[in-house]
Amino acid sequence: MAAPKVGTFTTGLVPLPAENVDTDQIVPARYLKVIDKAGLADALFHDWRFEADGTKKNPPFVIDEPRYAGHGILVAGDNFGTGSSREHAPWALGAFGIKAILATSFADIFKSNALKNGILPIVLPAPLHATLMQIAKEDLAATVTINLAAATMTTPDGATHAFPIDLFSQKMLLDGLDELDYIRTQSGKIEAHETAHPGTINTLQPNASR
Amino acid sequence: MPKTIIEKIWNEHVVDQQEGAPAILAIDLHLVHEVTSPQAFTGLRSRGLKVRRPDRTVATADHSIPTTPRNLPIADEMAAAQVKQLEANCAEFGVPLHGWESPNQGIVHVIGPELGLTQPGATIVCGDSHTATHGAFGALAFGIGTSEVEMVLATQCLLQRKPKTYLVRVDGTLRPGVSAKDIILALIARIGVGGGTGHVFEYAGSAIRALSMEERMTICNMSIEGGARAGLVAPDETTFAYLKGRPHAPQGADWDAAVARWRTLTSDEGATYDKEIVIDANTLEPMVTYGTNPGMGLPISGTIPDPANESDPAAARALTRALEYMDLRAGDSIIGRPVNTVFIGSCTNGRISDLRLAANVLKGQTVAKGVRVMVVPGSADVKRQAEREGLDKIFRDAGADWREAGCSMCIAMNGDQLAPGEYAISTSNRNFEGRQGKGGRTFLASPLTAAATALTGVIADPRTLPGMSR
Ligand code: SF4
Numbered sequence: 219m220a221a222p223k224v225g226t227f228t229t230g231l232v233p234l235p236a237e238n239v240d241t242d243q244i245v246p247a248r249y250l251k252v253i254d255k256a257g258l259a260d261a262l263f264h265d266w267r268f269e270a271d272g273t274k275k276n277p278p279f280v281i282d283e284p285r286y287a288g289h290g291i292l293v294a295g296d297n298f299g300t301g302s303s304r305e306h307a308p309w310a311l312g313a314f315g316i317k318a319i320l321a322t323s324f325a326d327i328f329k330s331n332a333l334k335n336g337i338l339p340i341v342l343p344a345p346l347h348a349t350l351m352q353i354a355k356e357d358l359a360a361t362v363t364i365n366l367a368a369a370t371m372t373t374p375d376g377a378t379h380a381f382p383i384d385l386f387s388q389k390m391l392l393d394g395l396d397e398l399d400y401i402r403t404q405s406g407k408i409e410a411h412e413t414a415h416p417g418t419i420n421t422l423q424p425n426a427s428r
Numbered sequence: 429m430p431k432t433i434i435e436k437i438w439n440e441h442v443v444d445q446q447e448g449a450p451a452i453l454a455i456d457l458h459l460v461h462e463v464t465s466p467q468a469f470t471g472l473r474s475r476g477l478k479v480r481r482p483d484r485t486v487a488t489a490d491h492s493i494p495t496t497p498r499n500l501p502i503a504d505e506m507a508a509a510q511v512k513q514l515e516a517n518c519a520e521f522g523v524p525l526h527g528w529e530s531p532n533q534g535i536v537h538v539i540g541p542e543l544g545l546t547q548p549g550a551t552i553v554c555g556d557s558h559t560a561t562h563g564a565f566g567a568l569a570f571g572i573g574t575s576e577v578e579m580v581l582a583t584q585c586l587l588q589r590k591p592k593t594y595l596v597r598v599d600g601t602l603r604p605g606v607s608a609k610d611i612i613l614a615l616i617a618r619i620g621v622g623g624g625t626g627h628v629f630e631y632a633g634s635a636i637r638a639l640s641m642e643e644r645m646t647i648c649n650m651s652i653e654g655g656a657r658a659g660l661v662a663p664d665e666t667t668f669a670y671l672k673g674r675p676h677a678p679q680g681a682d683w684d685a686a687v688a689r690w691r692t693l694t695s696d697e698g699a700t701y702d703k704e705i706v707i708d709a710n711t712l713e714p715m716v717t718y719g720t721n722p723g724m725g726l727p728i729s730g731t732i733p734d735p736a737n738e739s740d741p742a743a744a745r746a747l748t749r750a751l752e753y754m755d756l757r758a759g760d761s762i763i764g765r766p767v768n769t770v771f772i773g774s775c776t777n778g779r780i781s782d783l784r785l786a787a788n789v790l791k792g793q794t795v796a797k798g799v800r801v802m803v804v805p806g807s808a809d810v811k812r813q814a815e816r817e818g819l820d821k822i823f824r825d826a827g828a829d830w831r832e833a834g835c836s837m838c839i840a841m842n843g844d845q846l847a848p849g850e851y852a853i854s855t856s857n858r859n860f861e862g863r864q865g866k867g868g869r870t871f872l873a874s875p876l877t878a879a880a881t882a883l884t885g886v887i888a889d890p891r892t893l894p895g896m897s898r
Contacts (some may be wrong), residue, residue: 253466
C-alpha cells in the first residue's frame with residue numbers, strides 16, 4: 219500500500235450533526251465481504267442513503283445533496299467512528315472524497331485508521347465546532363483551508379486556528395512516509411527484544427494434547 | 429514508583445521509543461480472521477514480505493460463515509470467496525488456520541482462550557475491536573485496523589502510544605438473576621460509549637474477583653463499547669486454573685515458571701490511575717438497552733427515558749432519534765416490550781457457561797409462540813461440550829434453533845439476520861442501527877434475561893424465574 223501524502227487543501231463543508239456515529243452506519247457489515255478496498259464509496263453510510271431497492275432516498279441523505287457535491291470536510295458530532303475496527307470505514311470515506319472530519323472527539327481505533335489513510339480526524343473545541351456546523355448548514359459557498367504543515371485551519375471568516383495533531387503522524391503524512399517501513403528500520407531492535415523475551419506462546423505447536 | 433498491571437505489560441513490550449514518536453510495541457499473539465485480513469495479506473505480497481512470526485499468529489473463519497450444517501457449501505459467493513482467500517493466504521504465508529470445518533473453529537475471541545493461546549502478561553491484537561476479551565487473562569489485548577494487521581504480520585510489532593489507565597472497581601455481591609453482562613452494561617450506561625476513550629480499563633474489586641474466567645471475558649469483551657480499546661483483569665488462581673492443561677498452555681516446569689511470573693502481574697499498592705469509578709454490585713439489576721448504542725441501557729425495572737428531560741441538546745437529539753428508530757415511547761416500561769427473535773451467542777455470551785444459564789431457564793419449557801430463538805455456540809468446542817451435556821436437546825425441545833459456531837446474528841454478515849422493523853433481544857454487544865440486519869432493532873441483555881424473554885415473547889425480568897427470588 220502506498221503511503222498517503224497530505225499537504226494543504228481547500229474545500230467545502232458537509233454537516234452531519236449526529237453524535238456517536240458508529241462504524242456500522244459508516245459501512246454496514248454486509249459490505250465487509252470484499253477482499254480488496256475498491257468500490258466502497260457506495261457502501262458509505264449506505265443504509266442512511268439508500269432505500270431497500272437500492273435507489274437513493276428522497277430527500278437525499280446529506281452527503282448526496284447536490285448542494286454539498288464535492289465538499290471534502292465532514293463536520294460530525296461527538297465520538298465519531300465509535301464501534302468496530304473496520305478500516306473499511308476510512309476507505310469508504312476516502313473513496314467518497316472526504317479528506318478531513320471535524321468533531322469534538324473521535325473513537326480511538328477509527329482515529330488511528332483514518333490517519334493511516336490520509337484522512338485527518340481533527341478535534342475542535344466545542345464553540346468552534348458549533349460555529350463550523352452552523353456555517354456548514356447555512357453557507358454553501360464557505361470553504362475551509364487545512365494546512366497540515368502548519369497544523370492550522372483557516373475558517374471562512376479568514377481566521378486561522380491551530381488544531382492538534384501528533385508530530386509523528388503529521389510528519390508521516392506530509393512526507394508520505396510509510397509506518398511499516400518505519401518499523402522495519404528498527405529490525406535489529408526487534409530481533410534483540412525477541413531474543414530477550416522468548417515468551418510461552420506458540421500457535422504452531424500445542425504443548426499438550428487434550 | 430508503584431505501577432499498574434497495564435504499565436507493567438506495556439513497559440515489558442516496548443522495543444523502541446524515539447522522542448516524539450509512538451513506541452514500537454512487540455506483539456505476542458496475533459489473531460486473524462477472514463474479514464479484516466485479506467487486504468493486509470495483499471499488502472505483504474505487493475511488498476514482497478513474509479509473515480515474521482507464524483508461530484505467534486493464528487487464524488480462523490468466524491464472521492461471514494453460515495451457521496447451517498458444515499457439510500453444506502457457503503451459499504453467499506462473496507463470503508465463500510473471502511473464506512477461500514483466508515485459506516489461500518494462510519497456506520501461502522504458513523499461518524496456522526482453524527478453518528471453518530476445523531474442530532477448533534470458532535469466534536476468534538472464544539478459541540484463543542480455549543486453546544490456551546491467550547496468556548497473562550501478553551500483548552494480543554486482532555483486526556477486531558472485541559479483542560479486549562482476552563484482557564480477562566491479564567493480557568493487554570486490543571483491536572487494530574487492517575493497515576496495522578499488515579504491520580504486525582510483517583514485523584510482529586505495532587506503533588502505539590502509551591494508553592491512559594482507568595480503574596473500574598466493582599465491589600460487593602451480585603444478586604440472583606444479575607450476571608457479568610449486567611455489570612458491563614451498567615458501567616457503559618454510566619460512563620457512555622465514549623467514556624473510556626484513550627484509556628485501558630482495569631477491572632478490579634471483590635465482585636470481579638468472584639467471577640469465573642468466562643464471566644470476566646464477558647466484561648472485558650465490551651470494554652470497547654465503553655470507548656476503551658482494551659480492558660483487563662489481573663490474573664489470579666481462577667486464571668491459572670482455567671489455563672492449566674489447555675493445548676497451548678505451558679506444561680511441566682515451564683508451567684511453574686510461567687505461573688511464578690504471572691503472579692507478579694498485579695497492580696502495585698498505591699499505583700495511580702488517570703480515572704477511576706466504583707460500582708456497587710449489590711445494587712445492580714439486570715440491564716437492558718433501549719436505544720441504538722450500548723450506552724443507552726437501563727435497569728430492567730426502569731422506564732424508557734424522555735428526551736424532554738435531557739439538559740444537553742445533543743443528547744436529547746440522539747435520544748429522540750434512537751427512540752424513533754426503535755419505535756419506543758418515552759415513559760413506557762422496558763419489561764413487556766415484544767420481541768420477534770432471541771439471539772443467544774457471540775463473543776460476549778457464546779461460551780459454555782452462557783449456554784448452561786440459558787438452557788437452565790429453557791429446560792422443560794417451550795419458547796413463546798411466534799418467537800424465533802437462535803442459539804449459536806461461540807466455537808465448535810463449545811458446541812461439542814454443550815452436546816455432551818445435552819444442552820442442544822434442551823434447546824431443541826424448547827423450540828429453539830441450535831446452530832453451528834460463528835458470529836452469526838451478532839453482525840448479520842452471514843444471512844442470520846433480522847427483517848426490517850423486527851425486534852431482537854440479543855446477548856451480543858452492539859445495538860447500532862441495522863447491526864443485526866438492515867432496519868432490525870436490538871435490545872442487548874444477559875443470557876438469563878434473553879432466555880426469560882424467550883419463554884414469554886416479551887422482555888422479562890429473569891429475577892421472576894423460579895429459583896431466582898432474592
Ligand atoms: S461475535 Fe460479534 S462482536 Fe464478536 S467477533 Fe463476531 S462479529 Fe465481532
